[in-house]
Every structure is written in C-alpha cells, then in structure tokens.
Amino acid sequence: MHYTITQPEVSDALELTKLHNQSWIETYPNEELGISQEYIVDRVSNRLSTKGIERRETAIKLSSENLTYFLRIARDESGSIVGFIDGNLKDDGYWLDGLYTLKSTYGTGLGKLLWESYLPWTNNNNVSLTVASYNTRAMAFYTKLGFTKKAGNERKFGDTPIPVIDMVRKSNKF
Ligand SMILES: CC(C)(COP(=O)(O)OP(=O)(O)OC[C@H]1O[C@@H](n2cnc3c(N)ncnc32)[C@H](O)[C@@H]1OP(=O)(O)O)[C@@H](O)C(=O)NCCC(=O)NCCS
Numbered sequence: 001m002h003y004t005i006t007q008p009e010v011s012d013a014l015e016l017t018k019l020h021n022q023s024w025i026e027t028y029p030n031e032e033l034g035i036s037q038e039y040i041v042d043r044v045s046n047r048l049s050t051k052g053i054e055r056r057e058t059a060i061k062l063s064s065e066n067l068t069y070f071l072r073i074a075r076d077e078s079g080s081i082v083g084f085i086d087g088n089l090k091d092d093g094y095w096l097d098g099l100y101t102l103k104s105t106y107g108t109g110l111g112k113l114l115w116e117s118y119l120p121w122t123n124n125n126n127v128s129l130t131v132a133s134y135n136t137r138a139m140a141f142y143t144k145l146g147f148t149k150k151a152g153n154e155r156k157f158g159d160t161p162i163p164v165i166d167m168v169r170k171s172n173k174f
Contacts (some may be wrong), residue, residue: 001108003074003082005117007064012081013056016073017047019081023100028162030134035161043160059086070121074101074110085114087121094122096129099138111141126171133163142167 008016021044029037046052063071063086074083083101087094096118101110119127129147131138133154147167157164 001105001110002077003110003113005072005074005113008060008071008073008084010057010060012073013053013060014048015081016060016084017053017056019084019102020044020098020100021047023083023102026103027100027135027138028132033134033161033163039161066121070118072114072117074114076105083110083114085118087118087127092128094125094127096127106137112145115145124171124173127169128166129168130157130164130166132157133165139167142169145169 021041024044025037025040028040029035047056059069059071062069068089069086070088071086072084073081076082082105084098085096086098087096089095099111099114101114127147128150129142131142139149147169150166150168153166155164156162
C-alpha cells in the first residue's frame with residue numbers, strides 16, 4: 001500500500017475527526033479494565049459537534065505555521081484519510097501527542113512513515129509521549145523507535161479511566 005503524507009486543509013477537519021474517532025474505538029476498549037466500546041464511542045462523540053469541528057479547523061490552521069504545533073495526515077491510494085500524527089512544542093520540550101491509524105493498515109509501514117514525517121520537526125531533541133499502559137502494540141512500536149518508559153508516572157488519562165504512562169526518546173545530540 002502506498003500512502004501520501006500531507007499538511008491537512010481546513011476542509012479535511014470532518015474526515016480527519018472521523019478517522020481519529022474510529023482509531024480510538026479500535027484501540028481503547030478493554031473488557032478487563034471495564035472500558036467498553038460504548039464508553040469510548042460516547043467519549044469521542046463531542047469531537048464531531050460543531051464546536052469540536054471548529055476546534056479541529058483551528059488546529060489545522062495553527063499547524064500550517066509549523067511553529068509550536070505539527071500535524072500531518074496520511075491518505076491511501078483511494079484518497080481516504082487513514083492516519084495522522086500531531087505533536088506540540090511545550091515548555092518542557094517536544095511531545096508526540098497523537099499517532100492514529102486504522103486497524104486495516106496495521107503493519108503496513110504507515111506508523112513509521114508518519115513518525116518519519118514528524119521527527120525532523122523536533123530538530124533532534126528529546127521527544128515525550130503518553131501511551132495507554134495496555135496498548136502493548138503501540139508500546140512495542142515506540143520501543144522499536146527508541147522510546148523507553150519513564151518511571152513513576154502511571155496515572156489515568158485526563159477524566160477517563162484509561163491508565164497511561166509516559167515514554168521518552170532521548171536525543172543523541174547531548
Ligand atoms: C502502533 C501503530 C501506530 C504502529 O503503526 P504500524 O503502521 O502498524 O507500524 P509499522 O508497520 O509502521 O511498523 C514500523 C516498525 O515497527 C515495528 N512494529 C510495529 N508494530 C509492532 C509491534 N506490535 N511489535 C513489535 N514491532 C512492531 C514493525 O515491525 C516495523 O519494523 P521495521 O521498520 O523494522 O519493519 C499502529 O499499529 C496502531 O496500533 N495504531 C492504532 C492507534 C494507536 O495505538 N496509536 C498509538 C497511540 S499512543
């Protein structure tokens with residue numbers, strides 16, 4: 001499968017948000033922890049509200065400046081959005097905030113392609129991220145990219161019951 005990585009347009013906001021939600025629904029339900037698919041569907045639904053789409057449009061506009069917010073989307077050969085990556089430059093450094101792809105693309109090189117589009121933006125600085133502690137697929141992927149777990153920061157993600165940890169990829173320039 002061949003993918004095309006681009007800066008999104010404001011007009012991509014709705015399709016991008018639908019992809020984001022689908023990826024959450026495919027990634028985060030966990031029976032053992034009582035995190036149901038219904039809960040995740042409900043949790044992401046407001047992203048599709050008028051306000052939610054406006055927020056996404058604002059983020060897309062901000063990303064076109066490429067200064068403190070990075071965002072790229074991936075399209076498949078049919079032109080559908082099948083993944084995205086975004087990251088922020090915060091006071092404490094570079095954060096990889098989201099890397100979301102469809103289940104149908106797992107293992108096709110898409111995650112790595114998106115990561116490679118993001119990495120130069122960090123100017124070879126440390127990069128941190130937050131990952132669900134039961135998302136073993138993503139943790140294995142990030143480990144392969146050179147991330148290691150940060151100790152002692154297990155917590156719930158925002159107002160959700162999703163347990164998360166942070167990982168960091170140390171720059172080799174220091
Ligand atoms: C984690 C995820 C983003 C990886 O993307 P992907 O397209 O499946 O991964 P790729 O095909 O690009 O794999 C890149 C490399 O990582 C390795 N890799 C990928 N998944 C792996 C896994 N579960 N275990 C070990 N290695 C893995 C691949 O073997 C490949 O190695 P190579 O470059 O030596 O061939 C994707 O599988 C996924 O789970 N998406 C759902 C959303 C999600 O969980 N996002 C993370 C939120 S924090």
